[in-house]
Amino acid sequence: MEGEQWKTIRRFGLQSMRNLGVGKNELENKLIKDLENFIEKLKGELKTNITGEINLQKYIDRIVGSTINRLLFGYAFEDEQINEFYELKNIMDNELELLSSITGRMLLSMPRLRYLPVFSKTFKLLDDNIEKVFNYINRIVYERINKMKFGENEEPKDLLDYFLKQSEEAKNANWSEEKKENFDLKNLAPFSFDLFIAGQETTAKTLGFLVLYLLLDQRVQKKLHKELDNLREEKIINGFDAYFTMTDRTKLPYLNAVINETQRSANLLPINLAHRTMSDANILNKFNLKKGTPIVPQICCIFPHPYRFEPERFLDDQGMLKRVEQLIPFGIGKRICMGESLARMEIFLFASNFFSHFEVLPVDPLNPPSSEKRRGLTVAPIQYNCRLVVRNINN
Template sequence: MFAAIILLFIILFFYWNFIYKRQGLPPGPIPLPFFGNTLTLSRSKCAYLPYKLWADKYGPIYTFWMGECPIVTVTDYSLMNELFVKNGDAFVGRDFLNHLSKLVEVHTGNHGVIQTQGDTWRVMRRFGLLSMRTLGVGKAGMEKQFKEDINEMINKLSNQVLLNNGENINLQLYIDRLIGSTINRVLFGFAFDDNQMDEFNEIKSTFDKASRWQFSFCGRLLVAAPILRHLPFFYQSFVEFSELPLPIYKYLNKQIGNRIEIRNLKNEKKEPRDLLDCYLDQMESDEADEEFNMDNFRALCYDLLLAGQETTGNTLSFLVLYLLLDQRVQSKLQAELDNLVEGNEELIGLSQRPQANYTNAVINEVQRLCNLLPLNLSHKTMFDVEIMDGKYFLKEGTVILPQISCLLYDEKVFPNPHLFIPERFLDDKGQLKRFDSFIPFGLGKRACMGESLARAELFLFTANFFRTFQVLPIDPLNPPNAQKQKAFVVRPDPYNCRLILRK
């Protein structure tokens, strides 16, 4: 009798795991009980590969499992556009880290813009977009300040070239500080100077640790099965992850507190100079929504720091690396920049971006090839919805993922996708070519809200840095590799280079 009960339980369990719970969802790899397909993802040396192989096998929409959470995955641009743009309201919800983020809210709360949905997300996103437009982010309003930061970086690097012949320079440190300063200007109105590098380094180190943790073996298993946090080995890892944001929130509280104290002392209204001023003005207005509180602003700042620092900084690190490894492309880029300025000593500006087709093609190809997010941020259905002419029925709360990394490596659109070929973004007349599926900043209502700032940073750095310097490997016979570190936001392996001042 007991054996029969055990056998019945096993049969029912297998039926539930392999058949019942998958009903109505697009097909996909068979999940293991409790862990889903997490072990397959963890074993893969290339973070992108499983999603690509599943797309090849199951088609443009499939379901994989993060623990007991099914994730409907879309890898076709037309279908992404249909779901996330044309029917965006249905898929605008957010599921972040398979509910693990809810377990660490004791420190950060469910605030800001990345993790939230509903009224909080709408109000914070609208405020962020309108305020950045008011401040001139990504346009002439912020261009002058960003060029000042670039010029300071170029001067420091030029001194390094004169002192030690440009040998053995770690450009990633300079890039990280440049991008961090730009974001901090937007948030709090100032760049990081030499006296504030300890604070900046702690912020950068925190983001690096969080990004690596999410793609570590332990992190993957905790995302798949948060209940594991109660076991001794996983508990320590969970605690370390949950406490990572604390130093950044300490920095944010300091900046916010100082500004409020100054405003209270002066008791005067001025034109807002940064996002904090815009937010405080909004909080003090009679029309402020209840979402305008300090918890949401701190989380919004955290989100913008995280998204801007890791994505743009890492993209520029890849850009320098790819051009270091391909001197032909670097020379062709510099020839265009030389023709663009024609001896003018002024820094290249955004007004010259439309004439810099090859420079823009290089930037596009770097964004495509570095493919920063192996696993894109997942959405969630806000109500029951049928997709693909009723073929699939997704219940409210279903997690759905636009897997953009598959688009960027699509062989049908980008032949030899793992090769660095900027010319693929130019037509026969040398004009910039547009691809609908080239969407490194996402699409729909959840697209990156800092896109205009990131595009400006990428162009201004690329144009002015490579106008000034030639980048070479320290040892031409042993150049650095182009491997990517496995992380939530990929980053190249650390490398140093040699700089030569161009005449």
């Protein structure tokens, strides 16, 4: 998608997300409440789990999925919807795995290959997965349409409400047919799918890597615990709630450095999304690129000692967070990730509050999990279990 259609849909998405509280206290409070429930449930499970061994990734997947689903459709994945989430997650995992295969990658760049026998099977599987997800979305859409009363002044509660309202207004608006087409209901499922998979996969995998890296580097984890404990104690003394909020972000430079180093090291998009040059360009006085040339940024090649996990590379001599322009986990330019502010909020709130309450250890210290990555359109940690220990802190 590009041109005016892309601009219209992106503008709509950004404005709707702002209206729903992304980057504001309202959404932050909901996220913190979700985290409180998540942490208490984990503590409850650990009381009956003698070894403390757990697959934390599935819990991370669910809490992140609930956040994006609440924005899209107004509800989190609780109790009766848990199976619904994992079924949806399995379909999306299968879709990403197919797209990362050789035939899937070739189909992405040359869709006409789907007519050839060797590619038709992969295309059919991809198409079947998309149809299942679209059926799930369309069921929610038409249930909502049947309940909505257009023309009333009730404020939209989620992105679905905003899209349906915009779609209804477009029918009588003095817009071009092309602009009206953007808000046709047939575009709602693809729009929702893109937001869900982008919001779920990248944030959940980043948090999975963060837990893994701190499990493997106890020095970093202990240093982080110390910073969190100091600020937590200060908050309690001054009469504030013990849970961390976004207002604490500037007071936790080491945590921010850990998050930055996780994003750098995980490098979720090792071969970044393809872009094209908007004008003639010269790179390093060696390469002349004509306007319209497809380019793929190789951001993993920028940092020295790339295989070392060193949060300190993001700190100055006084231990304060420093700006490193080479770190661009959300992209740059007009196509910078639309959900950047939401993702930053989720990652910070999870990391600060989770590690305040828990210590993460390898199940077998002599045989810790591998830091190798599962390759695909985005990379992921190799599946691992960890041992969780509830930290002895004052509530």
